[in-house]
Amino acid sequence: MADRNDGPRAISEPIPFSSEYAVKDPEAFAMNMARMFEQIGKAASAWIEPREKGQVVETGPVSMVEVVETLSKVGEYWMTDPARAMEAQTRLFAGYMSVWNNSIRRMAGDTANAEHVSPAKGDKRFSDEDWNQNFFFDFLKQVYLMTSRWADELVEEANGLDEHTRHKAAFYMRQVSNALSPTNFIMTNPEIYRETIQSNGQNLVKGMKMFAEDMAAGKGNLRIRQADYDAFAIGKDIALTEGKVIAQNEICQILQYAPKTETVFKRPILITPPWINKYYILDLKPEKSFIEWLVEQGHTVFLISWVNPDERHAEKTWQDYIEEGIVFGLDTAEKASGAKEFNVIGYCVGGTLLTAGLSYLKARGDTRPQTATLLTTQVDFTHAGDLLVFVDEDQLKTLEATMDAKGYLDGSQMAQAFNMLRSADLIWPYFVNNYLKGKDPMPFDLLFWNADATRMPKANHLFYLRNCYLENNLSGGDMVIGKTPIDLSKVDIPIYNLATKEDHIAPAKSVYRGSKCFGGDVTFVVSGSGHIAGVVNHPSRGKYQYWTGADPEDGGSYEDWLQKAEEHKGSWWPHWAEWIAEKNGEEMVKARKPGGGKIKPIEDAPGSYVKVKT
Structure with missing residues (x-):
């Protein structure tokens, strides 16, 4: 031979x-x-x-x-x-x-x-x-x-x-x-x-x-390792952007990052990350960090770092997450910066919460958010993809009974669900590599983050699954938070709505449909790659591409929009930077230190909440 x-x-x-x-x-x-x-x-x-x-x-x-x-x-x-x-x-x-x-x-x-x-x-x-x-x-x-x-x-x-x-x-x-x-x-x-x-x-x-x-x-359940978890430590290898924790409560810590420019945009940014997994997907290694890049562009950045919940948080609702998360973050940022207007950013389910929060705030006369950037965020769940498989009445009853025991859903179950969406890529290759080839997985910061799962508090999670996936109440105007009806058509601030072309969690078609729910100007953009890599794509890497096109209201179906859209090489970040600079205006102010001299910092970023393991 x-x-x-x-x-x-x-x-x-x-x-x-x-x-x-x-x-x-x-x-x-x-x-x-x-x-x-x-x-x-x-x-x-x-x-x-x-x-x-x-x-x-x-x-x-x-x-x-x-x-x-x-x-x-x-x-x-x-x-x-x-x-x-x-x-x-x-x-x-x-x-x-x-x-x-x-x-x-x-x-x-x-x-x-x-x-x-x-x-x-x-x-x-x-x-x-x-x-x-x-x-x-x-x-x-x-x-x-x-x-x-x-x-x-x-x-x-x-x-x-x-x-x-x-x-x-x-x-x-x-x-x-x-x-x-x-x-x-x-x-x-x-x-x-x-x-x-x-x-x-x-x-x-x-x-x-x-x-x-x-x-x-996995304590009796197989927890397949997808990366060399010993190769990373939060605050040492990832989540490195310099900053301080300036406030905290039962639900979250508020981080403010140290400036890297002498002057900054007058309007600060408040980021609402998903509470499914942890915020530092936006602050991986410096060469991938969206937060570090924002600071380098002259933005004052505040961020919500959600608690990894336990039985004490079982009855925390979406209203609690809005009041004690988003509103608490805006109040803290206003006190620290003196600003009255903010640009807000939401990622994935954090963007869904933020969207509901914008309507909630508008209904009570809070107009501090002046623009919103939504990253792979669904607000209409008609085309929500394979995650719909896990949600029907029978499954919700079973899930509720499971969560009754502890008051939360263990993070490993959510991780399993997300891995099953792409089992040919996220389960079986690692099974073969680890257990049959006997090879150690590579040190990969993104997969380290993916395995750093968080728990889901009972009331919050059940509300999310029923009102979004099962009944699609958010887009239909049928969601009620507290006693406040949520009406997205009343959200009339400029919105930058990013989808990713190969997303299995928030399909681009679903994000596009949600763009038509808002009452103001929506800039819809599609990035190459998937739910994570399509978002966390530093311009220096020269990877992927993005598409821009017509206003969703005029673009017909998603397929029609994409067919007519203009393709651009590289990251979407510079395109967003131009968009936000236009909305901000030219006024700059002296760079703001964490706390602004009005709030005494509690500890260094990334804070203690993000380090709590499931």
Whole structure:
């Protein structure tokens, strides 16, 4: 056989199953297999022990009962009619025969007439050359791809399902397909198989050791590590922008950042980050920090750092988060800066809260916010994507019962839900890399942040899920906070509304639709990449692109808007800087120190609230 380093081979040059797949040292291999099973035993103990002690409640974003019931409805459609069942089976077997016949043709050297089932664009799971060159692994790959596509078609073609059930079924089927990929198993992944043979199974020993550690770290639930968490410390490696905590209450701390310019815009900025995860996604390493960049542009920046809630915060509502968060932040910033007008920024669910807060403030005559910047923020949830899968009446009742026990939802459950939205990227590659290859994950600040989950207080979270995802009350004018009706059409300040093109959490189509809810001028912009990378994109990196176009009211559908939009290379940050400078006007004032001499700082940024672990 030719050496593997000769470069990639064409499909017409198949590699036979070779000696590189044969065990070289049976004694060492057997010893490592024994060590591997020892680690598996430790993982099993870590799973069993907290359950025996009653320390684990079997909950998650989705229950197995829910999955089975939903997929059973699909199966019921096909199995209740013999003709339909036969048609589905025939289609599957025909696909298998096609793959088999094409494989036989390839073995005979007839590659011109052999069709090939290929992965979808962007599917990186089958990048190893043996997935194409080795008959066995190529056959496995094609059978898997053909079967998973057939399963997707069963869901799509099942008549009589309501749209929510179909959406759930498609999502669950995708989870099953991703889990059953041959890339996730030792014997059916050529790269893992070779590594196991060449290292005599040492990769599995190390991998199962990490598996046991992650099971123990999750206290009976597997918490897959996505990054080297020991490589970062908040306030030492990330969240480094200089500043002070100048106020705090039960819900949040208010940070003010130290100036880097001699003069600053007269209007300060107040940032409302999401309370799902922590604020420092906007203050990662200095070369990625949006907050540091804002300060360098001459802005006085205040920020809300939410508490990581526990049972004491169970009954904290959206009104509390507005009053004790946004209003508290504005009051503090006004006292520290002397300013009467502010630019406000909200990110993700923090932007959703801020949007409701703008209407709430307007109704009571508080006009301090003069512009709003919304980053990947949904206010209309009609097209909210796969997160809608997790929200219906039955699931909300189950979730409420779960939260009754502690008064909050554990952060790991939200992390699991977000990871499931992109399980092929955020779950299974790490499962393979960590536990099968036995390789440590890379030190990656973004994924360190992603794993630094926060809890969800009961009243707040249930209000959010019902009023936004389930009933879509915010956009319809049916949300009431306290006794105040929320009417977004009364929010008439200029708004910069940023969506990201590949967002799975706040889909761009959903953000675009929400732009039409406001009563004032909305500048809608779409950034390349996804929910995080599309927002946290420092101009110095020269990555991605962004699109600008017509006013959403005049742009038709999102697809029409995007087709006519103008593409610009690089980060959206400079475009926003021009927009906010125009809204601010030319008046500058002397740079403001944290507290402004009127408030005594409590501690250095990033503060203590952000360091509380789940």
